[in-house]
Amino acid sequence: MIIGYVAYLAAALVVVMFLSAAIRILREYQRGVVFTLGRFTGVKGPGLIILIPFVQQMVKVDLRVVVQDVPPQDVISRDNVSVKVNAVLYFRIVDAERAVIQVEDFMTATNQLAQTTLRSVLGKHELDEMLAERDKLNSDIQEILDQRTDAWGIKVSDVEIKHVDLNENMVRAIAKQAEAERLRRAKVINADGEQQAAAKLVEAGKMLAEAPQAMQLRYFEALHDIAGERSSTVVFPVPMDLLGHFIKQPGEER
Structure with missing residues (x-):
């Protein structure tokens, strides 16, 4: 009787070992590469996979990034x-x-x-x-x-x-190069500004040359702008044609 129980227990143990060796469960992101007696027989998964113990082997592969x-x-x-x-x-x-x-x-x-x-x-x-x-x-x-x-x-x-x-030497060299590039751009921008200002001055000069009275008005406006500066002496040129009204010409009476 005891021998029978031992036999049943041994048989149950063999079945459990067989199932544990035969059953595999693969997750959704896994695949199993199955080899039968060393030869490739297919890719299985995901889910429940049943293998023949000692005859088939499986290599798990993860498909995630x-x-x-x-x-x-x-x-x-x-x-x-x-x-x-x-x-x-x-x-x-x-x-x-x-x-x-x-x-x-x-x-x-x-x-x-x-x-x-x-x-x-x-x-x-x-x-x-x-x-x-x-x-x-x-x-x-x-x-x-x-x-x-x-x-x-x-x-x-x-x-x-x-x-x-x-390296540090190259970092310093790049910094010097960047500084030189910024200085170059600043000079170019400054030169462009001077060029535009000169063009506007030429345009303004042509307009003033067409109306001499406008130059006098500009003189008066400039004098008005600096009149509030009392801390300095201002030497302001007076147009000769303006003084001509106060200078007695030969043959004229005052």
């Missing part, structure tokens, strides 16, 4: 400036079969490929382009990575350059 930090890379730009650049990589698996079979470790492979592509692409551009045209550089890197990882069943959705670090 993976965010990887690309370590800082030493890059020499086209204008021979040494910088350190790091980036963020966004990708996901679109073909679980190729991601498991075609590459040993798709995470490491993608990260290493991102590092080499980052150095290769940025090395073709000047420092000013790295700082001012990040969107274009991000697009170029993403396109190259997406093409090269397509054979692994991986879709690179985005690449974002995070930091472009410069």
Whole structure:
């Protein structure tokens, strides 16, 4: 009798072990790559998956977007400036079969490929382009990575350059360049203002030349404007034609 109970217990234990080895549950974002006696037989999931123990094996694959930090890379730009650049990589698996079979470790492979592509692409551009045209550089890197990882069943959705670090000497040089550029713009703006003012003065001079009385009115207006300044001595020229009314001419009587 005891032997019978032991036999039943052993049988139940075998069934439990069999079911625990055979039953798999995959979440909505997971897929299972199934191998039967070492050969690929299909991709299953999500939900309840039943495997034949010791005959079939399954490799789980996560289909969610993976965010990887690309370590800082030493890059020499086209204008021979040494910088350190790091980036963020966004990708996901679109073909679980190729991601498991075609590459040993798709995470490491993608990260290493991102590092080499980052150095290769940025090395073709000047420092000013790295700082001012990040969107274009991000697009170029993403396109190259997406093409090269397509054979692994991986879709690179985005690449974002995070930091472009410069040494102190280069930072000071860029600051001097920016200061010189601002001074140049200030001088150009000042020269444009002088040119416009000169053009207006020429136009005003032509208008005053057509009416000499207007010049006298301008003299009086200027004298009125400075009349309130009592702290200084004002020397004001008087037009000769105005004095002509007070000077006695030969043959005239006062």
